[in-house]
Structures are given as C-alpha cells and as structure tokens.
Amino acid sequence: MTFPPSPGQQSWNPGNSRPRVVVLFGGRSSEHSVSCVTAAGVLGAIDKGKYDVVPVGIARDGSWTLVDEDPAQWSLASGSLPEVAAGTEQVMLANHGRGTELLVTSGGQAPRSLGRIDVVLPLLHGPFGEDGTLQGLLELADVPYVGPGVLASAVGMDKHYMKVVFESVGLKVGPYQVITDRQWQQDAGAALDRVASLGFPVFIKPARAGSSMGITKVTDRSGLRAAIEAAREHDPKVVAEAGIAGREIEVAVLQGRGIEEPRTSLPGEIAVQPGDHDFYDFEAKYVDGAAAALSCPADLPAEVTERVRALAAAAFDAVGAEGLSRVDFFYTPDGELVINEINTMPGFTPISMYPQMWAKSGIPYTELIDELIYLALSRRTGLR
Template sequence: MTDQQSADEQSSGTQTSRPRVAVLFGGRSSEHSVSCVTAAGVPGAMDKDKYDVVPVGIARDGSWTLVADDPAQWSLTSGRLPEVTAGPEPVMLAGRGGATELLVAAAGQPLRSLGRIDVVLPLLHGPFGEDGTLQGLLELADVRYVGAGVLASAVGMDKHYMKVVFEAAGLQVGPYQVITDRQWQQDPGAALDRAASLGFPVFVKPARAGSSMGITKVADPSGLRAAVEAARGHDPKVVVEAGIVGREIEVAVLQGRGAQQPRTSLPGEIAVQPGEHDFYAFEAKYVDGSAAALSCPADLPADVTEQVRALAAVAFDAVGGGGLSRVDFFYTTGGELVVNEINTMPGFTPISMYPQMWAKSGIPYSELIDELIHLALSRRTGLR
C-alpha cells in the first residue's frame, strides 16, 4: 500500500481486512520527547502487509492529531528533542455502533469518521500516558490496547506504592522514605531529617516520573533540600532511596499467551562508562550514546540468572502486569537481589534495553511487536 492510499483510506473511512493499529505517542508529561523517540522506531518495524498503521500524536496540551509516519521527524538528532504540535483537525476515539472509531473533531464541523480502530499501541511514558489515565480512557472507549491495565499502570508509575506492593509479594526492596506535598509544606525540616536517616548517598526521585527525569544523587546533607525541590518540579510527591552498592540488572517480561506464565528474557546489565555521568541519568540514556553499555546475558552465576528471572515474573504478577514490562534489580556484593522498579511501558526504540534483551533471548524487534499486538487483540475489553 502506498502512503497516498493509506491517507485516502483514513480520510474516507474505508476499511481494510488488516488489524487497524493506532500508534499513540507524545503526551503531556515531561517524557513527551522520549515517547516521540520511541515512536520513531516502532511504526517502521511493523509489517504494513499485516497492519494498517495510524500514527496519532498527543501534543503537550493533550490534544490528539494525525501525524506523519516519518521516523526522521520523531528521532533524536543532533540533540534536537522531537515534539508533537497540535494540528488543525484534532481527532478522538469513540465507540459507535459496536466498534471504536477514530473521529475528526474540528471546531464548527460535524464529526467525521476515519474508520475503525482495532487496537491501540500506546507508546507514552510518564503521567497522563503510562500511569493508568490513558488506559482508563481506552477502557471507556471499549478498544483493546497493548500493555498493562489501569491498576498495574498506576502502581507501576508510583514508586511509593510500587514498593508497597513488592514488599507484600515478598520481594526485597531497598530502604526508602516518602515525602508528600503536605509533609513538605508543613515541616520540610522533619522531612529532610527522615531522608537523611537513610545515610548517604541517597537518590531523590519524583514518585511518578520516569526516564530519570528529576533524579538527583545526593552525597551529603547540604544537597538534600535542592534535590527535593528539583524532584518536586516533576511531582509533588518525592521518594528518597538509600544508595545500594551493586550491579544494575534488568529483565524484560512478556505476558504469556492464554493462561501461560509470564515469559522472561535473559538478564541484562547496565554499565555506565566512566566519565561525565555519575549514574544512569537522562543524558546517559538518550543523548550520550557512549555513556552506557548493555551486557546481555549478564555475567551471573547460573542460579542467580534463574532467580532474577523468577523474581521478575513475581514482580510482573504482583502489580497485575499485562503485555510487557521491564524489571530492574540491584545485585549486591552480598549476593542479594533487590528489586528497584518495574516499568510497564519501557523504552521501545530498536536500541532500547527491553527489545535488546529480547533480541538476545531469541525474539527480534519486529516479531516482538507482532507478539504484543497479538496479545492485545486476544484479550477482551473490560475487566481483565
């Protein structure tokens, strides 16, 4: 199919026999550009003979618009961060006649259908995309979608409640403190004292942000207040975590088919190269391509490899995961596996850790996308 044929189909509402996939990206969070970078790789890897792909960008103001299927436009090039801008014809999802359709909702014009949508691939990171809010909207629209549901997305986004759930499932988490907005406003000194009680260094993080946005490594008490304020620039709730000496080990999780158990990849290890980056921060992840390296499979004893994969599946089930997740651990010098976090919509560019680990485990990028769409289409809408 040519691009012109696809555009004509979209504008006329003509249907195809292939599953019609709306690829959503951008969004309102501080991870807007990260989402665009993720979307640069996915549509191009989807087999156009299998799927009718409809890219939909979400601008920072929350408006939805049809965008070009152009990887170059959404890639990170020469330090330029890509961004979705609102278009003249905003679009929306709505249930009509037993199907979910994509509608043009231009001001002063009657609604115009662009045809059905069979499944949504939401490549959004952070609040208003990965935190259950978008998933709730898709549930209301009665459309299938790739990835975790409302509850799992919300728990996976909130580093505080994520730890609570992990502990309840018997997983080991590191020492931490939570500073809520009310606590900070009422008595910041007491909040800083609780954070300092963890010892130093500590990592100060927005509770509900990702891609290492707003994270500061603090070496002594003098930097603690500024770090909390920096995190609060992204989220009024802050999590302070004790520094853990250990190797950073990650495992990619893929939902099993039907009643099968979650599938886990070979574990990978992140090694930040000596130089400008003190930890695996935003610049190291997305801008400086030489800042970190992934080793997969990680050089671990066989029993530890088996254990970390099993624990990743426990973490996935603990939050009620669906579709995909990446679970991050610390492997300490004492031989303990401490779970750090779960990411229910990990970075998904061809060079991101999640697809790289699956490629090393025998599932290449395009096949991984096929499997995620299959899982979404196989799942009924509503309660899961």
C-alpha cells in the first residue's frame, strides 16, 4: 500500500527543513523497559533523511534526559532489560507562544535551547505515559503528538472504564468484577466472594497496567488473595475477568486521514505454545521467543474477518481514539467475538503484533511510522 503525498508537509517546519521529531521513551511505569525496546525498533527504522530525530529518555524518577540514538542500546540484544538512567543534563519543554522548543539545563547553568520541535512520538507504555497524563502535558505545551488524546488514553488504560464504554456501544464484554482499594481494605472477604462468583479459571489484573504486568491466572479460590495482592503492587484498583475459552484475535487500527473512517488491518492470532506459559504473559511476549506463535492473517471465515475488523473500528471510535490502537478479541467456539481490550500505544518493535499486522496488510514498518507522524502533524492540539 502506498500513501498519497502528505499535503502541507512543508508548512510543518519553517524554512522547509525536516520535521523535528522527539522520540520519547522510558517512563515511570513498570513497563519502562518495554518502552525502551519499542524505541529501539523505531529509532532503527525511522527515516533520518526525512526527519530530524531527537531521542529523549524518561528515567524511572521522572526526569527527562537526552539519550543515545543507537537502537542497540535500547534493545534486548545485550540479554538484559534496557533502562534509561537519570542524566546530569535535564530536558524540558518550553512554549513561548511561537511554538514549542526543547530546553536543556545542567547544574546551575542557564538553560540552552535545542530548537523548536514539531511533533512528539511518545513511545511510553503504562501509567504516566499511556494513560493521558503525558498527553495532557503535550496538549498544554501545544505540541502535536502521535497517538490518542487525553480521554481516549485514560479510558484505554483503565480496564474498568474501558469495559463500561464498550458495553455502552453494544460491544460484547466478558464477565468481570472490579475491586477498588477502599473495597479491599473495608471487606476483603466480600471482594473475594464477588470474584469467586465468576467461576474458575479467573484472571486477576491491575486495572491500569499493561504488558501482562501483575496478571495471575487463578484456578481455585485458594489462590485469589495472593493474586489480588500481586496485582495491587502495580495498581490499587484490580479487575478480575472470567476465563473465556476461545482463540485470541487482534486487529491493528490506524486513524483515517481527514474525515475518513478508521483503517483496520487483517486480523492476527496469538497461540501460546505448550510449555512454561499458561497464557500470553510478560515472559512469553518479550523474553521467550518460542513461547507464542503469531499468525496473520488469522485463519478465520471471511464473514468473521469482516466482522472483527468492523468491531475493532467501533472500539476505536467508542473511546475516541486517534492515531493508532490495537484491539484484542476472543473468538469463541460458538462464533462469538468478545472484546478483551484496546491498547492505545501497542508494542511497536518490528516484530510486535501491531506493525506485523500492518506489514501483512500492505504497510511496511517505516511507512507506518511516516503515516503516524503525518496524522499527528495534520491535527491540531486542544479541543477537536
């Protein structure tokens, strides 16, 4: 698939220079290293002849710093999880009403400017990156950014409210229970009873975490309390989901240009291989390369393929998403499509499902990055 030329691209940056892209990654969440791996993929593929790329890392303490643009430093090639270290020079955004620029400070020295930026590619996963907080900061700085806005990001991060929104537009959601921090502290026994009523197996999840962090598959009541406490290490609010028998089907969604409808990829399927993993957990996703088989297009009847793509677009619109999202479903033996979740900043390495599904659908990885940047630059900040 070849995209038409991006209209107005020369107006993005004065003097017809290359658009300046800040690739932002790391962050304060438990998905810090996953974000670094995503950034490695993008830094290795983005067209540096077309864009002026500025890599900025966010350390676990929340400080922003200039980092090495060598993708190898942020990949899993070394055998360990990559990490952004807090630097001696701190980076900040500054909006003077004439555009947004990057400032660098070091010790007691006066800030120096790195120049104007045109767009931010926020490759952060989890809280303080994917949940609307960073998007709100970028809105306040009046700088365009890739991906959904504040509300869509917040709803997409919270598995509780995500389900509420999906149910409101008629999407099929599996049985679930929510345990807030107050409910757990006031009456843990009542919370355990509610979860047990779902039957077993049940999946205990932090409400606002991703990459399968803190998720436990529980097969009987004796394991519930420990699983809930493990999830609460990531988020005081916990979601319990009834196990659903079915195939795991995913669809990549890409915002349409202008007033066009969202575009959907061919569906993909994840099959966890027999072995050490009961489900598609963190190790299976990022560490054990043989743990899961990824196939695209998924072997589905034509009618089901058409239906799951339409449902993915409906989910994208339901939360008000922009840019990109990956929507995950269960396809049950009786032919039902049950929506599991939407991920508003999915893993974006060359071997991640989102880029793989678009590659199989005719959009190569580098071209997909181009389109996401174009979409970000084509929309205004603020209310829209």
